[in-house]
Amino acid sequence: GDSVTQMEGPVTLSEEAFLTINCTYTATGYPSLFWYVQYPGEGLQLLLKATKADDKGSNKGFEATYRKETTSFHLEKGSVQVSDSAVYFCALSQYNFNKFYFGSGTKLNVKP
Amino acid sequence: NAGVTQTPKFQVLKTGQSMTLQCAQDMNHNSMYWYRQDPGMGLRLIYYSASEGTTDKGEVPNGYNVSRLNKREFSLRLESAAPSQTSVYFCASWGAGSPLHFGNGTRLTVT
DSSP states (O other): OOEEEEOOSOEEEETTOOEEEOEEEEOSSOOEEEEEEEOTTSOEEEEEEEOSTTOEEEETTEEEEOBTTTTBOOEEESSOOGGGOEEEEEEEEOTTOSOEEEOOOEEEEEEO | OOOEEEEOSEEEEOTTOOEEEEEEESSOOSEEEEEEEETTTEEEEEEEESSTTOOEEOSOOTTEEEEEOSSSBEEEEESSOOGGGOEEEEEEEEOTTSOOEEOOOEEEEEO
8 A cells, every 4th residue: 555654763963963854655656755744732734745756846055856766755855944843744645535645744843 | 624524523322323423624725535544554545525515435435435525514423333433534625736644533433
């Protein structure tokens, strides 16, 4: 079945450091891929998405490229801020969007 | 625009008690979902409803029932709560052309 695997956390970085959170997926066909972010005490919010191979999703300085050859969708940011501290979830959905599959989440702590 | 509203925010139950978690969305979305979030396990789908009048099991449906009351509302019922159901529960909705929208969650503790 479809599944998402992402790197375990927590990830602790200093402000202005480079961030990479790895995400790989298993799916038949051509799923859409997403990154969601969860701030403390809140629900998940969409951060960015990509719907086909080689698409790059971007938002708030974060980027991720849909790599079908490596079945990956790694999240990157060039310079993190304290306000980026949150839990990040990689997710996929098939064409009919009836189901969304989430990774286990990666907690990011950014220190001033 | 409230989005997805879940009630209650917190609940403590004793083993064997029952309760219903309520969820309502005001975005006219067809699809609604119930997830549970446990440490180290991410979000796991309990049940979903692709449209009004239909419901389907997700990955972890045992011990739960759902009702899609109308297009806006999708409730989750625990008939006989167990400590293993201690978790944070999220309702979400989805409509064509939009991302998955989540409520702020219900923190349930079963003692």
